[in-house]
Amino acid sequence: MSEAKTDLRVLRTRKLIMDSFINLSGQKEFRDITVKDITEEAMINRATFYYHFEDIHDLLEKALSEVLLINLSADQFDGRTLDEQSITDMFLAITEFQQSLSNRCHRGYEETIARIIREQLETVIFQLLANGQEEKDFKEQGLKILSNMLAWGLYGASDQWKKYHFDEKPEGYIQSVIPYLVKLVKE
Amino acid sequence: MSEAKTDLRVLRTRKLIMDSFINLSGQKEFRDITVKDITEEAMINRATFYYHFEDIHDLLEKALSEVLLINLSADQFDGRTLDEQSITDMFLAITEFQQSLSNRCHRGYEETIARIIREQLETVIFQLLANGQEEKDFKEQGLKILSNMLAWGLYGASDQWKKYHFDEKPEGYIQSVIPYLVKLVKE
DNA sequence: TTAAATGTGTCGGATATACAACAGATTCAA
DNA sequence: TTGAATCTGTTGTATATCCGACACATTTAA
Structure with missing residues (x-):
């Protein structure tokens, strides 16, 4: 019912994180991918990662x-x-x-x-x-x-x-x- | 001398804008590319574009x-x-x-x-x-x-x-x- | 084993960005 | 020509994100 458009920043950040993760998973095994790897590739702050995901397993x-x-x-x-x-x-x-x-x-x-x-x-x-x-x-x-x-x-x-x-x-x-x-x- | 690291958001946004522009210029002529095109592709607000660039010619x-x-x-x-x-x-x-x-x-x-x-x-x-x-x-x-x-x-x-x-x-x-x-x- | 290095998760304060709204310019069809 | 639609810049307020720092876990090397 109520649509409640989500902030463009949120959509963009999630996409950047997901894309980076998918991209990295083509180069390393999951076990070797750190949160830092992802946030560096995605160009976002590490704290922002935790604003969107509980931890790397959640991602x-x-x-x-x-x-x-x-x-x-x-x-x-x-x-x-x-x-x-x-x-x-x-x-x-x-x-x-x-x-x-x-x-x-x-x-x-x-x-x-x-x-x-x-x-x-x-x-x-x-x-x-x-x-x-x-x-x-x-x-x-x-x-x-x-x-x-x-x-x-x-x-x-x-x-x-x-x-x-x-x-x-x-x-x-x-x-x-x-x-x-x-x-x-x-x- | 003074290094004054620039905010990660600034670097990221500029990169997103530039990449989108380069990408679009492979599909359209410059004259047909609007600011809106770029900001939509880059997933940033139009106002943010003008925070970084004077206008599209500056970009x-x-x-x-x-x-x-x-x-x-x-x-x-x-x-x-x-x-x-x-x-x-x-x-x-x-x-x-x-x-x-x-x-x-x-x-x-x-x-x-x-x-x-x-x-x-x-x-x-x-x-x-x-x-x-x-x-x-x-x-x-x-x-x-x-x-x-x-x-x-x-x-x-x-x-x-x-x-x-x-x-x-x-x-x-x-x-x-x-x-x-x-x-x-x-x- | 220890110590150094790296990664995790969280916080408060500073700021870049989103949003909505606006007036004026430009484009385009009727 | 006119008017509707789209684009351009700009503004004030709200907020997502950055930064730096922190304590604690995990890995690494000596």
Whole structure:
């Protein structure tokens, strides 16, 4: 409802911090990136960093979430529903995201990254499911459970692909997984 | 003497403005770039622009000067003198700079660009000449006149090259000009 | 082990920047 | 031509950010 435009300085500073972090993560592992590194690259004061983020782990969560969400929402959000096409698009977004990160390997953060991916997936999937619902028989509780399961399943598929089918094209691999995911949706 | 470090915000804002301007000038002609364009791209308030620059023409001068100076000083400054090699390097810096601009043609600004190039050249050449001087027989007056003439001459050469010898390699063309320039230095 | 160096997180006071509003200039279509 | 729209500079007030300093943790080297 109330829009409450946020101060341009805030938007700019957050962007500078996020961009710097993403940029640095292409050169170093997460564990080696310090707050000082980021603020120097972003040309902002260290104190300002703490005005916007609790600590560097908080930034990591938010930055990765945002990057992944941009990968996803560029296609999905506007009124589409959960079907073979949208599942494929999401799968590609995940694998691209994974690859953009694992150019550098980020030891010790595998679980964190996995959780972020699932969380973002769940958000998007829930939206897709809601778009496919009639107004009347809208069951939020059920959709939450379902989108949670689908998110785990889809992430799991990307994990399998990375481990055992890295040589295949992801577009092809996901086709063989889709039937099982669809089975969850149809009843 | 007194160093008086400048506020990080100032450095950052100037950089954002300059970068945005350079970036925009790759998409539009100078005449079509508004202050609003720049401040939106830079994510700063329009009033802040006027805190740092008199107007857009002031920015143009300073931005181009800086870009060109970076092209030049990366090589020259540290203790070199004016010789065939440094003349060649300067000539290449000019032609590269010209080409980076004339991807878009900037009608109505040819004279301004020419003047900026000569001014920056003069600064660098003066430094090179001073480096080659003995402490004792240091004649500032004479060096100023000489560096001014050399700057005009070198710019003129780049202009001739652009008009009539654009197909030749600039490294080659400048070789045939160097003798005349050197004649001014030797006595 | 110790000590020096570097990083973290927080504070109060100074200031560059955002915002909103303004009058005047310029552009542009009707 | 006229008027609507956009751009240019400028101003006063609110605030996000800077700076310097601090105590405490962590890393590094001797």
